Amino acid sequence: MRRLRRAGDHGPSLQKTPRYQLFRGASLAVGLTLSASALAGALEPAGLATSRTDLTPKDQARVLAVTRPTTDFSKPEQFELMQGGAGTSRRDANRDAFSQFSANITFEEEGNFKLGNALFRKNWVSSPSSTQASDGLGPLFNERACQNCHLKDGRGRPPEGDVGSTSMFLRLARDASSAEERAEIADHKVLNFPDPVYGSQLQDLAVPGLRGEGRMHVDYREQEVTLGDGSVVSLRKPSYSVDGLAYGPLDPYTTLSPRLTPPMIGLGLIEQIAPADILAHADPEDRNNDWISGKPNIVRDGLSGALTLGRFGWKAQTPSIREQAADAFAGDIGISTPEMPKSEGDCTTAEKACLAMPNGVQQRLGPVEAPPPVMDLVTFYSQNLAVPARRDLDTPQVLAGKKQFYEMGCISCHTPKFVTLRGTPNKAQAFQLIWPYSDFLLHDMGPDLADGQAVGEATGSEWRTPPLWGIGLTRTVNGNTFYLHDGRARSLAEAILWHGGEGRKARDRFAAADAADRDALVKFLESL
Structure with a gap:
C-alpha cells in the first residue's frame, strides 16, 4: 500500500514515496476538553477507549503536531492538497468526481x-x-x-x-x-x-x-x-x-x-478514525465555556450487539x-x-x-x-469512493477565506484533520492524514434547524457535524447547490446563515463580516 510503515515493515522506501504519503501514526485530538477521568466516566458504560493504544509516545507527539490547527495562512499546509490521504483522487473535477475509487487500492480490489x-x-x-x-x-x-x-x-x-x-x-x-x-x-x-x-x-x-x-x-x-x-x-x-x-x-x-x-465520498476513511480521537473533542457539559458542547451518539452495533460510537447519518445514529x-x-x-x-x-x-x-x-x-x-x-x-483533491488551495482569496474560517470559530465543530488508525481491515485506509472538516459529534443547532425528532442520544435539535470535503463540487457533480439536512439552503452562504445554537457565534461573525471576507470564506469552502 502507498503509506509509510514503521521500521521493520515491508513497504516503499521514503525515496520512492510521494511527499503526501510520508506520514505515519494516527491523530490525537487537539485540545482535549474533558478531563480524562470525566470523559472515561461518561463513556464507561459503552466500553469505548478514551486514549489511543496503537501509537508510541513518539508517534503521539508527531501526530499531535501535525493535526494541530494551523496559524499560518500565507501558504497551504503540507499534505493539504490530498485531503483524502493517499487514496485521494487526482482525476478531473467533473460530474464523475465523486465516483472514483481510492487511488491506493490494489488492482484486484x-x-x-x-x-x-x-x-x-x-x-x-x-x-x-x-x-x-x-x-x-x-x-x-x-x-x-x-x-x-x-x-x-x-x-x-x-x-x-x-x-x-x-x-x-x-x-x-x-x-x-x-x-x-x-x-x-x-x-x-x-x-x-x-x-x-x-x-x-x-x-x-x-x-x-x-x-x-x-x-x-x-x-x-x-x-x-x-x-x-x-x-x-x-x-x-x-x-x-x-x-x-x-x-x-x-x-x-x-x-x-x-x-x-x-x-458517499471518504466513508471508509471516516470509519477508521479512532473513536478516542472523536471523543477527545466531546464536551457535553461545555466545561471550557466556549458555548460548543459536542457530544457523541453512543449506539448499539446491530451486528455485534456492543455499544459503540455512531458516526454516520445526519444524527450519527x-x-x-x-x-x-x-x-x-x-x-x-x-x-x-x-x-x-x-x-x-x-x-x-x-x-x-x-x-x-x-x-x-x-x-x-x-x-x-x-x-x-x-x-x-x-x-x-x-468504503472506497475517493475524496477528490483540493483545487485552488494556494490562491490568495482561498487562503484568506481559510483564515476567516478558522478565526470565525468554524473549526470548533468542523475539525480540519485526523489520521486514521494504524491497524485497519483494509490497508488503504491505514495511517492516512485526512481533512474531513468534521468532529462527527452532535451539536445543538438551535430551533430553526430542529426537526423535533430524537434519535438515540441525539435530541430533536441536535445534528452531527457533516464533513465538508468535496462540498465545493456539489454543483459540478449534482447540478445544484442545496445544503443542510433538508436542502433548504440554496448556497453556502445561506447554509452558514441558518446556523443557530452552538453555531450561532460563528454565524454572527460571518454575518457581521464585510463582503470581501464573506466571499473569501465561501471560496475556501468551494476549494474543498
Whole structure:
C-alpha cells in the first residue's frame, strides 16, 4: 500500500514515496476538553477507549503536531492538497468526481469496487420475476437502486417543481411514551419508535397492486436577513406535511424529519478514525465555556450487539458502513440482507396488503434477497469512493477565506484533520492524514434547524457535524447547490446563515463580516 510503515515493515522506501504519503501514526485530538477521568466516566458504560493504544509516545507527539490547527495562512499546509490521504483522487473535477475509487487500492480490489458499483446502480424489480437474482423490491420503497438516491454518489435534492423526492425522504418517529419504552432507549435497544401504521420511513412508491404510503409536501416561506454591511439575504424556511396518506392518519405524536441523501465520498476513511480521537473533542457539559458542547451518539452495533460510537447519518445514529447499507436496503428499497432479514421491508402489521405481497427470497441463494456477497461488494464500494483533491488551495482569496474560517470559530465543530488508525481491515485506509472538516459529534443547532425528532442520544435539535470535503463540487457533480439536512439552503452562504445554537457565534461573525471576507470564506469552502 502507498503509506509509510514503521521500521521493520515491508513497504516503499521514503525515496520512492510521494511527499503526501510520508506520514505515519494516527491523530490525537487537539485540545482535549474533558478531563480524562470525566470523559472515561461518561463513556464507561459503552466500553469505548478514551486514549489511543496503537501509537508510541513518539508517534503521539508527531501526530499531535501535525493535526494541530494551523496559524499560518500565507501558504497551504503540507499534505493539504490530498485531503483524502493517499487514496485521494487526482482525476478531473467533473460530474464523475465523486465516483472514483481510492487511488491506493490494489488492482484486484479495483475489480471488487467495479462489481460493487454495478450492484449499487442495479435496479431491483418486484416479485415474482424471471430475474430471480434481482427481485424482491419493496413492497413499499423510495427508489429501485442505491444510485438513484445518491445521485452520482453525491448529494440529493429536495422535491421542487417537477422534480420528485427520490433523493430526500421523511423519517417517521416518536419519543418514548412509557417507562418501558424509556428504558429501551436508555439501554440503546432502540433509537426511537416508528409510526404504528407507516413505520420508520415514508415510502411513496409501491409494487404493482399496492399503493404507496403518501407523498412528501414542502412549503417554503422566504425570510430576509440583513447582514452587517447592509446587504440582504433571503432564506427559505420549509414546513413539511404528507399528501395522500393511503392507510389513515399518522399517529399524532409522529414527527417528520426530512433527510437529504449525503455524498458517499471518504466513508471508509471516516470509519477508521479512532473513536478516542472523536471523543477527545466531546464536551457535553461545555466545561471550557466556549458555548460548543459536542457530544457523541453512543449506539448499539446491530451486528455485534456492543455499544459503540455512531458516526454516520445526519444524527450519527449508525456505527458502520455495512449497517448503513443494510438500513438503506431495507428502508429505501425494501430488500432484505443478513443484517436486516425482513423481506417485507418497512411494512407494518397495520399494512396487511403489504405483508401479503410475495418476496424475492430464493432458497438456493439463501434466506435473504441480498445475500452476503452482495453486501460485501456494496460495502467495499461504499468504503472506497475517493475524496477528490483540493483545487485552488494556494490562491490568495482561498487562503484568506481559510483564515476567516478558522478565526470565525468554524473549526470548533468542523475539525480540519485526523489520521486514521494504524491497524485497519483494509490497508488503504491505514495511517492516512485526512481533512474531513468534521468532529462527527452532535451539536445543538438551535430551533430553526430542529426537526423535533430524537434519535438515540441525539435530541430533536441536535445534528452531527457533516464533513465538508468535496462540498465545493456539489454543483459540478449534482447540478445544484442545496445544503443542510433538508436542502433548504440554496448556497453556502445561506447554509452558514441558518446556523443557530452552538453555531450561532460563528454565524454572527460571518454575518457581521464585510463582503470581501464573506466571499473569501465561501471560496475556501468551494476549494474543498
